[in-house]
Every structure is written in C-alpha cells, then in structure tokens.
Amino acid sequence: SYALTQAPSVSLAPGQTARITCERDNIGSKTVHWYQQRPGQAPVLVVFADSDRPSGIPERFSGSNSGNTATLTISRVEAGDEADYYCQVWNTSRVLFGGGTKLTVL
Amino acid sequence: QITLKESGPTLVKPTQTLTLTCTFSGFSISTSGMGVGWIRQPPGKAPEWLAVIYWDDDKRYSPSLRSRLTITKDPSKNQVLLTMTNMGPVDTATYFCAHAPDAAAGIWFDPWGQGTLVTVSP
Numbered sequence: 001s002y003a004l005t006q007a008p009s010v011s012l013a014p015g016q017t018a019r020i021t022c023e024r025d026n027i028g029s030k031t032v033h034w035y036q037q038r039p040g041q042a043p044v045l046v047v048f049a050d051s052d053r054p055s056g057i058p059e060r061f062s063g064s065n066s067g068n069t070a071t072l073t074i075s076r077v078e079a080g081d082e083a084d085y086y087c088q089v090w091n092t093s094r095v096l097f098g099g100g101t102k103l104t105v106l
Numbered sequence: 107q108i109t110l111k112e113s114g115p116t117l118v119k120p121t122q123t124l125t126l127t128c129t130f131s132g133f134s135i136s137t138s139g140m141g142v143g144w145i146r147q148p149p150g151k152a153p154e155w156l157a158v159i160y161w162d163d164d165k166r167y168s169p170s171l172r173s174r175l176t177i178t179k180d181p182s183k184n185q186v187l188l189t190m191t192n193m194g195p196v197d198t199a200t201y202f203c204a205h206a207p208d209a210a211a212g213i214w215f216d217p218w219g220q221g222t223l224v225t226v227s228p
Binding site: 030031033042043044045048049054086088089093095096097098099100 | 168209219
C-alpha cells in the first residue's frame with residue numbers, strides 16, 4: 001500500500017519554525033496537500049499543490065516537495081497554530097492521508 | 107462563500123445501511139470543475155477518504171470500501187448523498203463532506219463541512 005509517514009508529534013516554543021514532514025518513496029512525483037485540524041473542528045486546507053496557499057492562510061505557512069519528502073513549514077509559530085496537521089496525495093485513483101503530526105506550542 | 111453541512115442518523119445498528127446527505131451552498135455541482143467528496147475520521151485517528159463525485163457525474167471510490175459505497179448528486183437540491191451498506195462498529199466515525207475542485211493537480215478538499223458523528227452500535 002502507498003502509506004504516507006508523518007512524525008507523531010513536534011513541540012516548539014512560540015516564534016520558532018516548525019517543519020512537518022510527510023515521507024514516502026518518490027513523493028516528489030506526486031502533488032501534496034496539507035490540512036490543519038484544531039481540536040473538535042473540521043480540517044482546514046493550509047497548502048495545496050505542494051506550495052500554494054488558499055486565500056486567508058497566513059504567509060507563515062509554506063510547503064515544499066522533493067525526492068522522498070514533502071514539508072510543511074510554519075514560521076514564527078503561534079499558540080493558535082497548535083493542531084494536528086495531515087498531508088494528503090492522490091495516488092493511483094485513490095486519496096491518501098498521512099497519519100498526522102500533532103504540533104504542540106510550548 | 108462555499109459552505110457544506112452533513113446530515114443523517116447519529117446511531118445505526120450493525121448490518122444496517124447508512125445514508126448521509128451533504129447540503130451545500132456557494133457553488134453549483136453542475137458547473138464545470140466542481141466536485142464534492144466524503145471523508146471520515148474515526149475518533150483519535152487520521153482522516154480516511156471515501157468517495158468523490160464531479161460535475162460530469164464522474165465518480166471515484168476508495169478501493170477498500172468500493173463494494174459498500176454509492177455516491178450520487180441532486181443538483182436541483184444542491185445535495186450529494188452517500189450510502190454505505192453493511193455498517194459495523196469499525197465504521198464509527200465523524201463523516202465529513204467537502205468541496206473538491208476538479209483540478210489537474212489532483213484532488214484536494216476545501217472547505218469541509220462541520221462533520222457528523224455516526225456511531226454503530228446494537
């Protein structure tokens with residue numbers, strides 16, 4: 001199966017830069033999308049097509065994708081960024097989600 | 107502004123069929139490039155994609171659940187329906203519908219509905 005691997009958790013102090021990765025062999029050949037899910041809420045798209053931002057998403061959120069790793073970067077982390085983050089791809093006629101990374105802001 | 111809302115039973119018994127309705131506004135599913143998808147999320151777990159339907163009635167299903175799923179649309183009511191047969195306890199989850207633009211860059215979901223929790227129990 002085509003699994004997407006994410007680290008379970010990352011913890012940072014406010015103002016630091018979070019790098020959340022999504023790994024799979026040759027993921028760079030796929031288009032990756034990222035979602036933020038705060039507790040008790042529906043997921044929100046924060047990056048699509050590897051590195052594009054939907055309207056209303058702060059410039060602090062950026063994405064990249066190359067080789068075996070796609071990365072969501074959150075600059076100057078704030079308390080409000082504390083959430084679960086999921087990567088997602090379309091592969092061989094199915095949508096796949098990563099297992100998620102919980103971002104904790106200390 | 108696009109909004110979506112899921113509706114349906116909150117409790118179903120094992121072996122029953124679940125029917126969920128997604129009612130949306132802000133777009134027409136008859137318009138080229140428009141689509142609606144269904145995604146579910148068991149408590150404490152990652153989302154799992156179920157199905158998507160597009161403006162031209164193109165339908166895609168999760169291979170692992172394909173035999174149990176049917177997705178349809180009613181453009182006159184701005185609704186998309188999902189049926190899932192033979193429900194079991196492992197199907198307990200929050201079910202979301204979401205707008206899915208038909209893009210060359212593949213499928214993504216934006217925005218999502220608030221979700222509806224479906225519990226499968228005798």
